[in-house]
Each structure stands twice: as structure tokens, then as C-alpha cells.
Amino acid sequence: MLLAIDIGNSNVVCGLSENNHWTEQFRIHTVANKTADEYEVIYRTLLSSRNVDLNQIDRIVVSSVVPSLISPIQEMIKKLFGQEALILGPEMYPHLDIGIQNPYEIGTDLVANAVAAYSKYQGNCIVVDFGTALTFTAIKADGNLLGVSIAPGLKTAMSSLSQKTAKLPNVDIAVPPSCIGKNTTHALQAGIVMGYKGLVQYLLEEICKELDGKTTIIATGGLSQVMSSIIDKFDHHEPMLTLDGLKIIGNKFHK
Missing domain, CATH: 3.30.420.40 (ATPase, nucleotide binding domain)
Structure with a gap:
């Protein structure tokens, strides 16, 4: 086990x-x-x-x-x-099935995501991880991890806003009924959730242009369920993707 x-x-x-x-x-x-x-x-x-x-x-x-x-x-x-x-650390990366250009600058969770995505889907892949940070990890069809885009996660943005303002509360991350909030909760959700929908869609479009070719897009992370319900660019929703990558790596190195 x-x-x-x-x-x-x-x-x-x-x-x-x-x-x-x-x-x-x-x-x-x-x-x-x-x-x-x-x-x-x-x-x-x-x-x-x-x-x-x-x-x-x-x-x-x-x-x-x-x-x-x-x-x-x-x-x-x-x-x-x-x-x-x-x-999991940089000394193991040369033995994985993906190529990593800057092994000491990439988070091990993103490496695990890349290993799982490439193992499952081959070809060009983008993993969008909705965690404390919002990350976009791009993997080429030849197995090379090209790089990552990083933005504050949705909860991080919401918390920062509530901490830095006197009258704005920290509300749940949920899809609002409209992009025009009729109360404070819906106004915050409209700005954060719907605003991040635009951010995600735009970055995916631009990253896909650089990958050049059919690309599989995977959503993962704690808030992926919320965001994948309003973004139609995801081919797969994989909430266990990071653990899947760790499992692949663990089995590979187990003697």
C-alpha cells in the first residue's frame, strides 16, 4: 500500500x-x-x-x-x-519521464502534476491548479515541461482584499448569480470568481498559442470544481492529479 x-x-x-x-x-x-x-x-x-x-x-x-x-x-x-x-526533489527529476529546465525553481507539486498529466494524456498538456496560488503548468508533447504561469489563488485574493479593507468581509468562493453584485457578498464573488474566469480563459488561449498544436487542458486543486463549472476550456477535471503524480513517482522509485 x-x-x-x-x-x-x-x-x-x-x-x-x-x-x-x-x-x-x-x-x-x-x-x-x-x-x-x-x-x-x-x-x-x-x-x-x-x-x-x-x-x-x-x-x-x-x-x-x-x-x-x-x-x-x-x-x-x-x-x-x-x-x-x-x-520528491530536484535530484530525482532526471529520472522522470518529463524534462525540467529549472529544477530548483519549480514547486514539487507542479512536477507531480506534470508527471501525472503527461503519463495520462501524452501530447501537449496544460495543468491549471486552483490552490493557494493559481498555477498554469505547460508540458510539450515531447515531455519537456516548458514553464509555469503563477497568479494569486482565488482565496488568496479574497483574503488579501478583506484584510486590506475596513468594510469588505472574507466571503465564500462561489459562482454569483450575476456579474453585477446586488450586495457585498455577490459583488466580491463577481469580482473575484468571474474576474478569474476571464484571467484563466485568456492565459489558456495565450499558452495554447505557444504550445502550437492540440493541447489537453486539465483542472485540479481545491477550487477546481467551482471554476470548471463556469469555464468550458477544460478537457478533464482531475482533483487527485497531484496525488496521482506522487503515486507514479513512488511506484517508479520503489525497489
């Missing part, structure tokens, strides 16, 4: 895969100053509540964009599972 752990800026998302199928998934809030002992309690409790036998987990692969959490997560894994985790 494989345990994949994706440590993001907002959430730590985990998946258990058996016989190449996801059997469990759970997420917890990312807390950068938590200790290995605290994470051990959390993971032991979560896995026990799902009747998971810890001894059945023989592969663990981790991606982290929060450097301060790599060490406590590694320590937790060693104590709880009695094994070393495979930590």
Missing part, C-alpha cells in the same frame, strides 16, 4: 493507494510549526479511524512546498511507519 502526502501552503492532502486505486483520502490544515509528535498523533488517529493497518503501508512519497515541514514529516514517518519516505 502506498501513502502519498502533498504538503501545500493551505492544506496537507493525503491519499492511500492499494492495487493502484485510491482507497482513502484525507486533508488537514497546514500548520508550519507543528512538531513531529503532533503530526504522529494526527496521522495515527486518522489512519486508525479508517481501520488502516500501518504495517501494510510499504511506500511513502512526499511533496512539500513548505520547507519547514519536511523535517518533522520525515521524523513522523520514521517513528510511525518505521521507514524512510521518498521526498
Whole structure:
């Protein structure tokens, strides 16, 4: 059984895969100053509540964009599972099926996304990840990861606006009934959600021109369900794409 752990800026998302199928998934809030002992309690409790036998987990692969959490997560894994985790990083990239031009500048979550997208669809791919940051990862048909476009994520934009203004609240990210808000909540949702719809569509059009040829566009990330419902450019909605990439990498390096 494989345990994949994706440590993001907002959430730590985990998946258990058996016989190449996801059997469990759970997420917890990312807390950068938590200790290995605290994470051990959390993971032991979560896995026990799902009747998971810890001894059945023989592969663990981790991606982290929060450097301060790599060490406590590694320590937790060693104590709880009695094994070393495979930590995705630049030293592994030459052994993957995709080419990465700037290995020390790209997030490991984006590498996992690219591995999964290229493995599933081959050809030109664009992965749009709706997370704390909104990212567009472009992969050519020859397997080369060309680069990434990054913008603030929708929740990040909403939080920034509410924090920097005296009278604007932090509201849920949801599709408003109109692009003209009749109240504060709908006005914020119109500006953020519908505004980001335009941003996403425009960037996808421009990136597709540079890829030159048929391109598969995949949506993933926490808010992908909301945005894929109003954007018709996505060929696939893959909420587990990052974990899928980690699973592919974990299986590849498992001895």
C-alpha cells in the first residue's frame, strides 16, 4: 500500500493507494510549526479511524512546498511507519519521464502534476491548479515541461482584499448569480470568481498559442470544481492529479 502526502501552503492532502486505486483520502490544515509528535498523533488517529493497518503501508512519497515541514514529516514517518519516505526533489527529476529546465525553481507539486498529466494524456498538456496560488503548468508533447504561469489563488485574493479593507468581509468562493453584485457578498464573488474566469480563459488561449498544436487542458486543486463549472476550456477535471503524480513517482522509485 502506498501513502502519498502533498504538503501545500493551505492544506496537507493525503491519499492511500492499494492495487493502484485510491482507497482513502484525507486533508488537514497546514500548520508550519507543528512538531513531529503532533503530526504522529494526527496521522495515527486518522489512519486508525479508517481501520488502516500501518504495517501494510510499504511506500511513502512526499511533496512539500513548505520547507519547514519536511523535517518533522520525515521524523513522523520514521517513528510511525518505521521507514524512510521518498521526498520528491530536484535530484530525482532526471529520472522522470518529463524534462525540467529549472529544477530548483519549480514547486514539487507542479512536477507531480506534470508527471501525472503527461503519463495520462501524452501530447501537449496544460495543468491549471486552483490552490493557494493559481498555477498554469505547460508540458510539450515531447515531455519537456516548458514553464509555469503563477497568479494569486482565488482565496488568496479574497483574503488579501478583506484584510486590506475596513468594510469588505472574507466571503465564500462561489459562482454569483450575476456579474453585477446586488450586495457585498455577490459583488466580491463577481469580482473575484468571474474576474478569474476571464484571467484563466485568456492565459489558456495565450499558452495554447505557444504550445502550437492540440493541447489537453486539465483542472485540479481545491477550487477546481467551482471554476470548471463556469469555464468550458477544460478537457478533464482531475482533483487527485497531484496525488496521482506522487503515486507514479513512488511506484517508479520503489525497489
